[in-house]
Amino acid sequence: MVEQAPQPTSPLWQGRTKRTVALIALVIVLLALWQLADTLPTVIVALILAYLLYPVTNFFSRAPGKRFGLPRGLGVLMTFIFVVLLLLLLLLVVVPALARQFTVFAQSIPDALRVIEADLETRLSQPVLINNEPLLIDGQPFIPLEQIREALGTTDILQLENVNLTGVAQTFLSSLGGLTRPAFGFLGTAFSALINGVFFLTMLFYLLKDGGMFVRSLISIVPSASQPDAQRLFGELGEVWNAYLRGQLILSSFIGVAVFTAATLLGLPNALVLGLISFTLEFIPTIGPTIALLPAALLALFSQSTTIAGLEGVVFALVVIVVWLVIQNIQAVVVTPRVMGDSLNLHPFVILLAVLAGASLADALGVILAAPMVASVRLFGQYIYGKLLDRDPFPPPRPPGEDVPRLLARMWNAVRARFGGRAPARGRN
Numbered sequence: 001m002v003e004q005a006p007q008p009t010s011p012l013w014q015g016r017t018k019r020t021v022a023l024i025a026l027v028i029v030l031l032a033l034w035q036l037a038d039t040l041p042t043v044i045v046a047l048i049l050a051y052l053l054y055p056v057t058n059f060f061s062r063a064p065g066k067r068f069g070l071p072r073g074l075g076v077l078m079t080f081i082f083v084v085l086l087l088l089l090l091l092l093v094v095v096p097a098l099a100r101q102f103t104v105f106a107q108s109i110p111d112a113l114r115v116i117e118a119d120l121e122t123r124l125s126q127p128v129l130i131n132n133e134p135l136l137i138d139g140q141p142f143i144p145l146e147q148i149r150e151a152l153g154t155t156d157i158l159q160l161e162n163v164n165l166t167g168v169a170q171t172f173l174s175s176l177g178g179l180t181r182p183a184f185g186f187l188g189t190a191f192s193a194l195i196n197g198v199f200f201l202t203m204l205f206y207l208l209k210d211g212g213m214f215v216r217s218l219i220s221i222v223p224s225a226s227q228p229d230a231q232r233l234f235g236e237l238g239e240v241w242n243a244y245l246r247g248q249l250i251l252s253s254f255i256g257v258a259v260f261t262a263a264t265l266l267g268l269p270n271a272l273v274l275g276l277i278s279f280t281l282e283f284i285p286t287i288g289p290t291i292a293l294l295p296a297a298l299l300a301l302f303s304q305s306t307t308i309a310g311l312e313g314v315v316f317a318l319v320v321i322v323v324w325l326v327i328q329n330i331q332a333v334v335v336t337p338r339v340m341g342d343s344l345n346l347h348p349f350v351i352l353l354a355v356l357a358g359a360s361l362a363d364a365l366g367v368i369l370a371a372p373m374v375a376s377v378r379l380f381g382q383y384i385y386g387k388l389l390d391r392d393p394f395p396p397p398r399p400p401g402e403d404v405p406r407l408l409a410r411m412w413n414a415v416r417a418r419f420g421g422r423a424p425a426r427g428r429n
Helices: 015-035 040-060 072-124 144-152 165-180 189-221 224-266 271-281 288-301 313-340 348-368 370-388 406-419
Strands: none
Touching: 040 072, 040 189, 040 224, 040 348, 072 189, 072 271, 189 224, 224 271, 224 288, 224 313, 224 370, 271 288, 288 313, 348 370
């Protein structure tokens, strides 16, 4: 057999050529992403859903060492069937009850606003008293409402019923609708929605079926000497997003169930609506739980408990505020460290800045994903910083004892000192 002569090859690229080609490729990728910005939310939502549903697909699918299971493609189809059945259950059982409570809740808002307006107008119409004597200005009693109307040049300063809550809700829902922007906008509206739905489900199918292969392919592109680092980065990146996405579902479910239970026990109207509000707003980092407290407190202020006799008005609102704060602190001190771990570990100020930036860049999707995006950027930043300064790019894990929250440790030491006759532990808490 005659051996064939080796085919001639072009010379190896020099360093300058490699850098130039890499820079051109980077610019092309950035330009492509810029042009495809309208479809990126759809891709991101598909990636998130695929990540959340991946364990369900693994449960149905056959894997090495697993005796029972379906082929991967059939496992994905079973996952789709499971999700559809779950949605049907929600539509048939939960949604009707929730719709009724939302109707009652929406009808109670105008009456509550009118009561607030009347109370404020009554209080501001009274002269300001100092030592039971009216405060005089130019010989006339100082009445705040009159002074405010004179300064503003209008009498309609307390028209709270004109607050367009429906418009605010519609704006928020429209921003949620922007999460799945049309990829084929040139088609008719109905046909475009159908095509986009098929496109989205097909993309989700292949992500669930071959997601692991995509990750391995990305790692294989990296030079062999750097593949261990790439694998470590993907692993830590997976921890960040696993802690946030699946962890956030657990935290939101916890706070929603806890609020619903507390509202039911306290006899607060619309307990299911308040639980859903807390569940939804928990996805807004830092400020979401505080916002969820406001409707509960206002509802308690203008209602009477159905389970505790005589609990109404200001006292009822204060009780609700205290109970809601206790629930939030139990979650922050006990539940969150166990679910989230130290994968995010971001300062609240940094999270607030990330939420503002995410809201301006990607509306509701940017708000929800602000925290894990910042944590991911920090992870890559630590790696690059370590490589630039010839340091270990991966920080060592924290000792096991430091996972216990300091506040919980102090509370435990105080209980032991009170009932066990021992002095509180000193030193590092």
